[in-house]
Each structure stands twice: as C-alpha cells, then as structure tokens.
Amino acid sequence: MTNKVRTKNRIRRNLILRALLDHREMSLSDLARETGISLPMVSRIVASEQGGQIIRTREEHELDHAGRPPILASLKGDAGFIIGIDIGHLNTDIIVLSLAKEIIAERHVSSARLGNDPLLIDWLERQVETVVGQEKLRMDRLLGVGVSLPGIVRGREGVSESYMNFDGKPVRDILHERFDKPVHVEHDAKAMALGEQWFGAAKHAAHALCLNVGWGLGLGIILEGRLLYGRDGFAGEFGHIEAVPDGKLCYCGRRGCLETVASGRAIGELARERLAGGAVSRLTGIVQGRFDRLDTQRVVEAALA
Template sequence: MPGKNLLYRRKILRQLYFENILSCSDISERIDRSIPVTTKMLAELIGAGAVLETGYAPSTGGRRPQTYAIKPDIIYVVAVAMDQFVSRIAIMDMHNRFVTPVVKFDLPLADAYDALDLVSQKINELVGASGIEKTVIAGVGIGMPGFVDIQKGLNYSFFETRQQSIVEFMEGRVGIPVFIDNDSSLIALAELRFGAAKKKRNAMVINIGWGIGLGLILNAGLFRGNNGFAGEFSHMPLFSNGKICSCGKSGCLETEASLAVVSEKAQAGLNNGKISVLERIPENYEQASDTIINAAAKGDKFSIELLSESGYNIGRAAAILIHVLNPEVIILSGRGASAGKLWQAPIQQAINEHCIPRLAEKTSIEISSLGHQAELIGAAALVMENYEKV
C-alpha cells in the first residue's frame, strides 16, 4: 500500500483519468480533502509533469475556476480482452488511446491448457517492443469469459494455474500488477465510465458475442451479486428446444441468440437453399459473424432475418429483467454492437410483447459507441479503478 501522500496523489490522477477535466473544488470533493491540501497536491503533480492546467471552466456567475487534466503519457496500462476464441492485447495511455497496435491472436480457451503462458508471453513481447518502461505501466487489466472471482483471482470456467491464482501466475511472468474480471463486467465498466451508461444510475449492458453476456449497473455502480457471478444472461432457460448449452443445461438463451448460433443458422440456411448474397460462412466464428453483420448492413434479407431472430430472443430475456430491475437504459455493446440499429427493432418488439407497458415505457435501447473496443477500454479502466492500491 502506498504512503498517504502518494495515495492521495494517485486518487487525483485516478479521478482525472475517469473525468478528463476537473476543477480543484471538484477534485477536493471527490478525494475528500480540503481545497488547500488539494491545491498543494495539484501543484506537486504539475511540477512533476503528471497534471496539466487546461484553462478555465465556463462561467457560472462567479470567478471561473482553473481546470486540470492528466498528462496522457505519464502512465500507461496494458489491456487484455479475451473471449472464447480470440484474445487481444494493447497498451493504452490515460486518454484511452492505443499507443501500440492491438495484437490479436487465436486462443480457443476450451482447448488451451497453456493459455496463460501464451498471454503472458504476448504481453512481454508487446511491452518490450513498445519501449515503454514497466515502471510507468500501472498494471495489466484482463477481461475473460467465465465465472471470475475477482477477490481470489480465479476463473472457475477456464485456466489451470497449478494451485496459484491467475493474478499470482501472471504477475510472476510479467512483473506488473495484474487485475482480472469477467468480460461482460468490464464492458459494463467501460460503458459506465466512458460510454452510454455514464451518469446513468440503473442500466443493463448486454454483451452480444459468442454468448450473450450481461453487466448490471445499479445505483451508479457495478452489481456483482452475492459471490460475484451476477449477470449470467446467456444461461436464462427460455426455450424448450432440447439444445445443450455450453453450461451443460438445455434451452438457454445462448442456444438461440448468440453470434455463434447465428453463424451456424446462416450456414444451415445456405445449405437448404436460402437466397442470400452470402455464398458460404467462414468456419472461423470471428470472420463468420463479421461476414453476416456486413451483409445485413448492406441489406441482405437473409442476414437481417438471422439478426432479427436473435435480437427478438435477446429482447424476450431482457423483458424478464425489466420486470425485475426496471432499468433506465439497455445498452447493446461488445462485438455484436457493430450491427447497430438492426438490433433495436426486434429487441423493442419483444419488449413490447412481453413487458408490462408501464414498466418498460421509460427504458430506452441504445447502441454502444465503444463497440468491440469496450472490453479493452474496460480492462484499462479496471487497472485505474485499483490504481491507488498498487
């Protein structure tokens, strides 16, 4: 744990990372220190080249306050976004800009015994090639699918670490503090801090990918449930289709609505003579979903029908949660968000059909502006959420 003065300087940097520009009084309120003490710490940070004066806030009738921002290249974070098939790694600055290319590599988690070895190797290679010293890297944030226990640093769905936590395993190999979380929780964190859920108190963030993940924002914070596993949206049992889900149960939302299922249905339809601009569906799920979404965006009727069916089923599941949680907004994020407004009509139709109108009338459906980068941004935000603890 850092000393008291360092702790509060890190609190200031953390606040500036998340809010971009703040006045001294804003910072003072957020870190619970007096204005004279905050002014002194800001002066020290400016002298160290960590904080910049950015001018004056708009006038509210009195003296215009000086505003401050974090210098973007004073601290870096390594962001890792994993899904069931593909992992991505990048180094980001304090303005969430990529300072390295995003390194993407195939990594099927179900079959990869040495997945963490490969990820740590890729991190070390990227950091080494960047020329950035590890001393200015605040940490590594890793988003991953599965049941992730953030307190113990474990993933109960994937990864064997030989009696070590994932955090201990990774820190021993990269020499930088490591933080892990569920991928959908990090997507929700990105939306809460930088996206469509910013300044929203109650929101549902649906991660449309190979499964259908969910991050819950309640009372302006992430809701994790009793032991951290809240949000298993994919495994709501909605169908009597006899299809076995990846969880081992049957009839889950995932079996009718995920992008993996959309890809499989697309190929089956083409095999049965469906007319489409699609000629064949790539075996690689990432390429398959991109192919279908691109075709739908160009007006291909068959592709639109596939996404509409998936969206309607997502809407059915969302309707159940609206009855329970009454959220202000439903945000569609993650890989599938690139389909944009194609999701909104079928999801809204299902909500109209399955929700009590008074419960749903104030719930809007929005498409994330962060899209497929949301998990990387959330992984970076995870590091900075914990920055004062490093």
C-alpha cells in the same frame, strides 16, 4: 503500517486517480468533495504521488479574488501507460493507453485456443511484449494490466472458472507474477460496461445496461454509477437463464440456457445441424460438405455476402 491502513490508503489513492482521470484537472478541494476524502489526506496523497511523478500540480493564477490561489492537480499523461486486453474465442485485442486517455498502440490477433493450458499465459505475455516492443515502450512505465475474459468470471476475486483456471489459483495472481504490476481480470460484459461508463455512451449515466452479444451472451449493469456484481459476483449472467426446458447442455453445466439458442456459438451449431440434415444453403458450397469447418464467422460472412 497495518494491512488495514494500507488497504484504506490504496483505496483513497485509487479514488483520487480515478477522479483525475475523469476530470483531467481538479483543485485539491474539488478532489476532496468528489472523493469524500478529507482535504489534508488528499493533500498528502497528491504530494506522495508527485514524488512518484504520476501527478503534477500548479497554482491557479487566473482568479480575481484575493487570497492564496488554489492548487490544481492533474495526471501526467506521459508518466506511464496501461494495457487492456480483451480475449475472445476468435480474436484478442490489445490496447495501450496513456494517463491522458490517448491510445498509444493497438494490436489485434487471432486468439489462442481458450482453455486451461498454462501455455496460454506464455502466449499472452508474448503478445504484450510484442506491442510494447513495437512502440519502444519501457516496461517499468507500465502501471497496470486489465484483462477481460468470456465465460464464468469472478472479477472481484480475479478468478476465471471457465478458462485459465489453473488448479484454483486466480489468473489475476498469475499475471501479476508475470508482469510484476497490478492486474484486474473481469468478465467481458462487465468490462464492456465499464468501458462505456468511462469512455462511451454511458459516460454520464447513473444507470445503464450493456448487452454483449458475441460468442455468448452477457449483460453488464451500471447501477447508481457503479458496476453491479451481485452477491455471488454473477449479476448480469442472463445468458444462463433457462430458455428451453431440458434443452441442450450448456458449458455452465445446465441445460437449455438462453446461450444455447441465442448466441454466436449457437448460430454456428444450428447451421451445422441444419446442413447435416439436408438444408440447402450457400454455406454448402463454401464448406464443400465439410460441416466441421463451419463456424459462426462463416455464417455471418455468408449472410452479409
């Protein structure tokens, strides 16, 4: 079998699994219409996945008309699990999800310092092993891992240019080697848009804009039901539009980006600058003159107090 054929079959398989994840149970003919795959090919793929114990089938016996009852296919909810990891500057959230889209386990920890230290991969592996061990799950039932990262991320290539950039080798490939499972790495705003499309407010929307306001600024765009990457993979990076000509240096290398004045990171920096310049605030007492201790989280906590 050539690589081209393998790729086509993998795409077809993923389309069928995606449809079953969305609709829970479908007839083979409905699967063919939904995915655009021929009915014979759908039948072959479903039969092969039954062997792998991911898909179950049954005959529909509740119909009144004559003829052979249709075959209904569905995912076996307990056949395996998927791990999602959202890595932020302050916190990392890990979720374990069954094929029935039920949450099996969650873990919320303070993030390790983001950078390009290979020890970050070791730390991430330990976090996954901890949550899997606590729930007594079997790693051989792990079907795949999804990772969202801030910064400049090329999701289609599995590359993070800002963090976990190890001499140009895609972090996706490094994590694949560690877990020996399929891994998808995505920009945090795009991952948020996918989450809203699959489970949230954009579930039935053909078009959606998902604004992520956190440490930075990002926008995930759903267009005609699909995540928009754009030609270079950076569609939605409006946080790096110039807002202040010749302004502050942004981590992307440009000056005056919107993120430098309207993001979580910018809030902390502005507060430190104002206090150091003599501004009076309840924050002064909180950090006791140690402005280097002031971060965005403390600013938000003081504002809500």
